[in-house]
Amino acid sequence: xxxxxxxxxxxxxxxxxxxxxxxxxxxxxxxxxxxxxxxxxxxxxxxxxxxxxxxxxxxxxxxxxxxxxxxxxxxxxxxxxxxxxxxxxxxxxxxxxxxxxxxxxxxxxxxxxxxxxxxxxxxxxxxxxxxxxxxxxxxxxxxxxxxxxxxxxxxxxxxxxxxxxxxxxxxxxxxxxxxxxxxxxxxxxxxxxxxxxxxxxxxxx
Numbered sequence: 001x002x003x004x005x006x007x008x009x010x011x012x013x014x015x016x017x018x019x020x021x022x023x024x025x026x027x028x029x030x031x032x033x034x035x036x037x038x039x040x041x042x043x044x045x046x047x048x049x050x051x052x053x054x055x056x057x058x059x060x061x062x063x064x065x066x067x068x069x070x071x072x073x074x075x076x077x078x079x080x081x082x083x084x085x086x087x088x089x090x091x092x093x094x095x096x097x098x099x100x101x102x103x104x105x106x107x108x109x110x111x112x113x114x115x116x117x118x119x120x121x122x123x124x125x126x127x128x129x130x131x132x133x134x135x136x137x138x139x140x141x142x143x144x145x146x147x148x149x150x151x152x153x154x155x156x157x158x159x160x161x162x163x164x165x166x167x168x169x170x171x172x173x174x175x176x177x178x179x180x181x182x183x184x185x186x187x188x189x190x191x192x193x194x195x196x197x198x199x200x201x202x203x204x205x
Contacts, residue, residue, distance in 0.1 A: 020084050020088060020173060021083075021132045022079065022091050023128045024091075024128070025078040026078070026123055029069065029073045029121065042065075043177055059126065060164065060165060070154055073204050078157070119190060120188065121190075121192075122180060127175065127176050152203065
């Protein structure tokens with residue numbers, strides 16, 4: 001079960017074919033019911049018809065919350081590509097991540113039991129389909145210019161989250177933001193995270 005928001009904004013480019021880039025970020029951490037409810041509340045309160053400023057404020061608030069809990073992030077990934085075909089394909093993949101079943105679970109996983117070492121996890125995902133070569137696209141491209149040895153470092157996630165204030169939603173064609181699980185009784189287990197569909201999540205160091 002998932003909880004999320006997806007929106008699309010028309011940009012009126014006078015009939016020119018729009019070329020896209022994509023930025024996406026996902027983090028995975030132990031499920032904290034208070035944090036989970038706070039993030040879900042922000043997303044549920046967001047609307048597809050939100051203004052540019054309201055969208056900016058929503059993502060800025062989510063980024064700030066994640067920054068405040070970054071030490072708890074165990075796995076994560078982020079991507080930036082300026083290839084149009086890949087941007088469209090990958091954005092569709094990220095959106096579908098909100099609506100498809102995670103792992104093979106058909107029943108709730110229940111609450112974590114610290115006495116038995118049965119942890120539960122949550123993920124937070126955001127993705128932007130950007131207008132290629134727009135000021136926001138160029139800012140995100142520069143922000144994501146990270147040396148390979150530093151790709152999965154906690155400090156890199158902090159740099160990127162801090163830099164999301166540069167996003168102008170006038171240059172965002174579509175966006176998606178969601179939390180998995182939608183209900184904390186469906187938290188991801190360590191076995192769920194071992195499924196092939198989660199191989200893209202890297203250990204954050």
